[in-house]
Amino acid sequence: MANIQSDKFNTSEIVRKVPEITLMFWIIKIFATTLGETGGDTVTMSMNLGYLAGTMIFTLFFVATVITQIREKKLNPYTYWITIIATTTLGTTLADFCTRSLGIGYAGGSTLLLVLLLGSLFIWKRTMGSVSVDTVNSPKTEMFYWGTIMFSQTLGTALGDWTADTMGLGYSGAAIVFGTLLLLVAAAYFWTKISSTALFWAAFILTRPLGAVVGDFLDKPISSGGLALSRYSASAVLLICILSLIVLSERRASLQKCYD
Template identity: 70%
Template sequence: MNTSTTHHALSKVPEITLGFWLIKIAATTLGETGGDALSMSLNLGYLVSTAIFAVVFLAAVSAQIRARAFRPALYWLTIVATTTVGTTLADFADRSLGIGYAGGSALLLALLLLSLAAWYRSMGTVSVDTVNSPKAELFYWVTIMFSQTLGTALGDWTADTIGLGYLGGMLVFVTLLAALAAAYYWTSISRTLLFWAAFILTRPLGAVVGDFLDKPLQSGGLALSRFSASAALVSFMVICILLLPQRAAARASH
């Protein structure tokens, strides 16, 4: 077996391509519509919905860590699990606990930075190219869960508290992501830093897109069914996973 094949077999996270980002944005949007479907449309509330999604999240992460190779369907199921639990957890903290969007965003940013710091201190790097051991995977998924929760609070803060609305929020985050893409191609800024910045910013983009799809017309949304929107997003993700190249990232050399 050649070195390249061995590296791919040892990695269980996908190669970072345009397809990865398309599926990631769809997954984060699904997290918003799916989370709201359970907490609002089914009227289960934020706390109960968070408990349900937390169980799914823990089961998915456990399966992902136990897997012996990269499995696209399992990986993206785990990403969706982080976005749904992130949605209801952020809403519970912001609304039910009364922390507010700004306070919730600040708290979650601190937790995210602590997670990255602990990961770096333990492993010496936070690059996704080195996610090839159970310990690194655990740090990876905890960090992602915090980033998804932060993204929900940040999206709501931008659209509601600042008053930019859903379209304004989308414009802000698309512009920021375009700036990161430009930095990737035309600067020597750390690729790891740019990856995590983009990964975090795709979540509030998905949050405002999801809210735009299912919120009432008088609130600036399209008033679509949360279940229909979620089903359409799942279908889009499945098509992308089947048609776009999905292979494991190459393991970093040491």
């Protein structure tokens, strides 16, 4: 999806703390959400620490990265994407803890998290006047932004598991479903007058279950429909891909500035 402009704010008058919303943004986001799944499962399953311990570990990681991100005076793409990865790993372990350890189930967990997500967006809108990413330029707005992202990442994990397991679509079937929904959101952006801000959050939410089911497809046993790849190796490869794409994106931006 192309650049998303706020309906109420002049983006030239603020310092952006969020990357430009381009196709590269969405590609990195999907890699990050996939890493969140394999990384979260590495700690809770491969290391046998369990969902509660994993959630506690990634909560500390999430808080530390959000504080670091908020303290940045301007956009630092590496800090930003590390914070995104922190939300996806925490979202994985937190969703698994709620739906499995607490016994809420995928349907109950997804419903609860959807209510929390919508509530976060509603309070953000009422407090700050807009939920556009172009307005994320102050500590207060960033707190709303990262809190909303945290709920969306956790919801996405539960939705992915619900679709793949409870609905019986499997990992590949669920990936097709969420991939198709993302394409529909992209089509709506280009060919309808639906709010670009609403479409951004729809796409942001949908990339999480897509990444979740792709991550499960990579590391789950063959008997369960996965490829049974090493979670450690899959996570390392995904992290290298993310870092490479960030470097590529930064170099392209630098070249563009030179030509401008």
